[in-house]
Amino acid sequence: MINVKRIKKKFQPDHSRVIIKPHIPVEKERVERIIKRVLSLSEEKAKQELDRVITSFSSRHKNIWDAFDKNYNEIKKYIPQNTQISNSRRELLGAYFSLEYSIQAAAFFNPSIIAHPDQSALSEGSLRFILSFRSVGEGHISSIEFRSGIIDKNGDFTFDKVSRFAERAKIASNPVYDKTTFFLKLAEMQKPENIISQKVSDLLSDEFLLSDLLAVLKIVVDSEHKDIGENITWLAKSNYELQFKLNQELSEKIIFPASQNDSNGLEDARFVRFVDDNGIVTYYATYTAYNGHKILPQILETKDFLTFKMITLNGEFSKNKGMALFPRKINGQYMMISRIDGENLYLMSSDNIHFWHNAQLLKEPENEWEFVQIGNCGSPIETEKGWILLTHGVGAMREYCIGVILLNLEDPSKVIGSMMEPLLLPLEEEREGYVPNVVYSCGSIIHNDELIIPYAMSDTCSGIVTVSLTELFDNINC
Template identity: 50%
Template structure:
């Protein structure tokens, strides 16, 4: 069996920049910066902001809106309520703004799913969405997208991205279900008197603003126990902000949409999204992605949900089986239950099932490191793919010199705890063109698709750039040994 490398390479592009807040510390510096700008005569303000807007023209969408929003975030440091001209507000906002090159360091760990829009294509062709982990300064990771088409002969073409990268707007009125929120609080060990009082103030559905009001009122009523309840207060707030919703303007192109770290659990990055096109028993289709939220100390598994790649909802995953990283959801229920692969101990591959998409309690080992190229650890390379022969799972294995390879195995369609076949040798090993990069000797994928009997496998090369390979599904299955 021989995989075919396509020669397509998606490399990081340092020209794709996004506007981000610039927050100087300590707090006194903000006061001093604003004070200095406040001393400028209006003519000098007009000249400086014109220079800024000219210098950064064409690099961002709606830059004036961003600068004005940044001014509003630092307005509290003004020493007077006297009205300011728009140009002075823009200039103050510019002093608290910076550019960030979202993919200057790496563009890797791709995941591919079929696009929700399959209109206006030649017969036998399908449009896809490719998600990638984009990493920039400080190794801060986010999710970026590309689109493309695979034709009837399985030739892959990737649409050229625009030069813009645009973060979404947070949906201001995200609502929470009280019963589900309480269950999550219990899982986190945040139940108790303070939590009960907060929840008693809320309806069966509530907004973040209503939750904040309930928290503040309950804290005021318990001033004498402020120190005791402060940790619980923070925990409830973090949970709420980790379950949020974002949206892009309708005219934003797919390649411009950037899912940037937003919640407290994501401050150090969003990593390795594994997308899956999920179909419910009633035919309803939506897209999910499991990803790792990292705050610099702890990795927390999260779940992303969308139907159109314009609006996304982020959820926490809960339960004793939610640990480590590398979760991959099956594309449909099995016997009425959700099923997911995971890597609980960082070494073996586990299978989990649940009647609730957000709570997972039981897991069992299905695959252990068996062959020398995977003796260090084995994990998945994305969601299982349903075939007539069984669930095709792409795996990754780590061997000598911490070299990552991609393998494959097959699970029984009706009983996915049972391995029915497995590749003895890797499907993809890093060749001489793929072994140099941010992390050498690594090939890695977060999800593949099958088109016209061919496995379309996007994968990362040494945590730097991404490419594609193809192989016939029948040929791949024939190369597996029965388990």
């Protein structure tokens, strides 16, 4: 039996972590009626009400004025022309079209862990890390949050203080697109290709801005081909960029849904520190975008945790949940673990990280604790003995367990070892939650010959376990 050590720290949902969202009715007439009521207040009464709102809510938000300004700008087009608006009434209007949203109202779970980009000023044998979490709030909308800390040479954890504030990123208003990649994605959406898309492509530079694209669409797309124009615009706005402020702490950053694709959530981000052949480090995370009706696998990209590119994945095998990228290319190819049929593990390969057309069966459920389905628990981890791939298996009564398989280093299509028993099962006190009887992870790391596994408990909260690599390999049947 492997000695699985659970650290004492538990990550529980914190209902007090709130952001400000727009609260704008769909009906134009209703918006206008609310504006009319606010405008009917005397200047003195408007200032009194604004003071009350600020007194009640400003301590809960780092930049409440910015939020009110942003939401005011969303509705100012409905204000009667030539209306004089004082600064206090402007902010009050912004407040009436705002709401607080508790990002962890339901859960704080499905974590992954990676080495922090900044490893400076550490004692010998220590590692600074970043944890990602899936936060679930009202309406079961999922977002991505971060925590950070240090593991010392003895395996002891120190966690950075969590800011009491939480803020969404700014969406880049005019992002840049690579024409080749963009129109390859469009071609997969619109088979067979059409002449309108070709005309749009011909009028754009090798790199173009969103404003350039929208201007060209106005020229090329007529009423008969309106649906093509809408598809092109949808693709552009589904590949967007988020920008956080330089002075924001990591724990303040919230990646919240920002497109039609992910309007109901960004689920189960599997972060990985990817090192390219030229040594450049990029942090990727595959995740599931959900719009309330269907899911779509996507990938985010960042180098500094300040700017994030949210990117659609394409190809016949970029489907279903649970895709996990290898941390480097193998034989010149990007590699990905997936579960394209919802039941078995697959290995995918591609020469372009955006497009996935090749897949082969890697492993079917074999053990009784995974008879229902098998999936991954994050990106494979490289060791001298092979790639460690943590798996999740679903058995009787929909109980989730975490298992281990070992893949060949140079040919990961070969399973060279596995554990017959689960590495991690839910303890009695971990069984209760939104989805009972579940342990699950989205990514682990190795530090000082210890496997560090952050894991979720029954889709509600999270913890961390550590396992000796020596013990692990001793229990893998090769």
